[in-house]
Amino acid sequence: MPAARILQEVCAAETREVALDEHDRPLAVRLTRLTEDRPVRTGQQVTGRLHTISLGQGGGFVNLDDHGGEAFLRLQEGHGLTEGQSLDLRVAAEPREGSKLARVALAGKAPAPGAPDLWDAPEVMQVDPGDPTVAMAFDMAISDNVNLPGGGNITLERTRALVAVDVDTSGRTETGRAATRALKVNLDAAAELARQIRLRNLGGIIVMDCVSPLNRESGKQVRDRFNTVFRQISSQRVRALLPSDLGLLEASVEWAETPIAERLLAPSGAKSSRTICFDGFRLLEQEARARRMDRLCLDLPGHALDWLNRDGPLLRQSLAQKYGDRFTYDSTDxxxxxxxxxx
Structure with a gap:
């Protein structure tokens, strides 16, 4: 299911895009930045040399050309390849934190059929820097908590092993049998979880702690709702199990893009110095458009100014080329x- 429309926010140093559904809920975000080193991207055609075959680990390791780094290629017995062989490849999954290598597939092997590309929307709207809907979508993609349409919320916590999801019913006002109320909130939570996995570029093991009571038939409805919504908006392979006796809905989702949180947040979970710098440049561009003759100063937190002085000359140049050389940069922290x- 393609998105209903796409918002595109083009700034001097970055472009942020949001795919929205027919209810204006964000389904996916896309980010392109100056100074960000992303050697490979999902779907990209690349070449490389197979340097090690290790079927015990499920495949082999490839050195990608053009400074693409190392990647993992899944192989089975009888694959017919040899170490040192040059290969035409397609990027199946981008690298992630924790030394998780990019994953590639042979270029001649077509990807599994899936949902249509969300980004094939019929309407693309250009919006001004600082657009509130774009800002809301990117904030949601890194938030721990997401509100549910009927009240309550889900909390997503990503660990090294899995993504744990808790369902909170606070604020819901339904009446009736406990089982009926539980089913409704679990259905809402399953649908929202599917959207959040796509929005945040998550994968791996997902575990949602459903609200009880939950019998087998209700559990099947919850699992099916998750599968249906996810397959409408993503081509990633997914397998979801019926909730366990303890009410845990478990799913395995194929990794694809680098999680958006890894690109926006520091390991501490706070915004990285780079992200704060880009937030500042977006604000500076808003003011530059509103006050076209004024000289402006961007006051950054100290660590963000340090990053700008070290790694961000291109940001300064891009803004000066677009609005003139009338900006200074400082920190009162x-x-x-x-x-x-x-x-």
């Missing part, structure tokens, strides 16, 4: 970026 007029 505010909690978040601030822009003010220079007398």
């Amino acid at each position: 505010p909690k978040s970026p601030v822009v003010f007029t220079v007398p």
